[in-house]
Amino acid sequence: MYQRYMRPVVFVFLGLVGLWVGSSLFSYFTYNIVPDVRIEGLEQGGVYKGTMHGSIHANTGYKIASVSITIDDKPFEVEGVRSVRAKEFSIPFELDTTELSQGRHLLKIESVDSSYNANRSSEQIEFFVDNVPLKAAFLQQELRVDQGRTLHPKFKVNKTVVNAKVKVFSKTYDCYPDTEGSTVYESFIPIDCEQSSDEYIMSLDVTDKVGNTVTLANAIKINEVSFPKQKGFYVPPEKLNDEKEISMNNKILSEALEKWLSNSPKNKLWSGPFEQPTVVRRISTPYGEIRITPEKGRYLHRAIDIVNTPKSVVWASQNGKVIIKDRYLMTGNTIVLDHGLGVFTKYFHLDDFADIEVGDLVKKGAPVGRLGMTGYANGYHLHWELTINGVPVDPLEWTKTVF
């Protein structure tokens, strides 16, 4: 009885065992997929200080036989990794970078699976060690600046930083290397002509690639300037009515400039001093002159008005990118150039435009248009304005000082 019923069961069982052994052997001899063993938590090209944390991670189709790790071709022991005998694992490790030299290192990982083919994979991660403390120092002891001028703080750091900002008047300004790769950083801070003459504290925050930070403070003093009062300024209302027919509202210009400002190149497009954009026969309105008009009330003229022969050529005062070429109610035919780092020059009331288009890069001295009296103007002149992050400063300072 027993044999009669059990015999087929035993045959089936032996058959299944045979199949399992057969398929395992088949898999053992034929498996040829490269093992997927990776280092996680470390960034290719990353910079590290103190203790680095990472993990060895595997998710493979065949058991891993061994994993070997080296740093700069010297063995690096991670407990439990040498013979893991598993398909999936995640083993954390720590690496004390103070035992490594400053600078570049190479971490290599090699894994072999336990199949007949001993499939191998390898990965390498380049990383940098930086255990040097960050240092920064202002290059100027005391900063003094007139209302309407440009404050130009500079500081030196002992290594490349990833973030450098100065804060003053509750505004934040980015700092940039003064030349490519330099460890002297600078910033251009516009001092509005109505910023009250006082002493302020400017703070500097720098952060290096490994997250060290330094904060410094420096006093700045703003000197009062007595800006002249204009005798009288009048634009006939009929002229403005005519302009309305053919011009866009200046609000559109402001909005466009704000958009362009956020895209201003993070490097200087300019070199050397800025040039006056046309021959100056006379400056009819200097920077900062106090004006009272029926349309705008009391305001300070934050630009210079240059009088020259009607329709004479107006030149780009520096290398820059054309960002505005349009006609607006107040500013008339308007060109605005972006010189990088948020520094713009503006050319208003042009008679017509030179053969340039928005997006063009123009050289210092290239024509941008001809001197006119379009927009809110009562005579032929060029209104020339220089703004930093949207704040107009005295443009003549930029023709005398190389920033």
Ligand SMILES: [Zn+2]
């Ligand atoms: Zn003007």
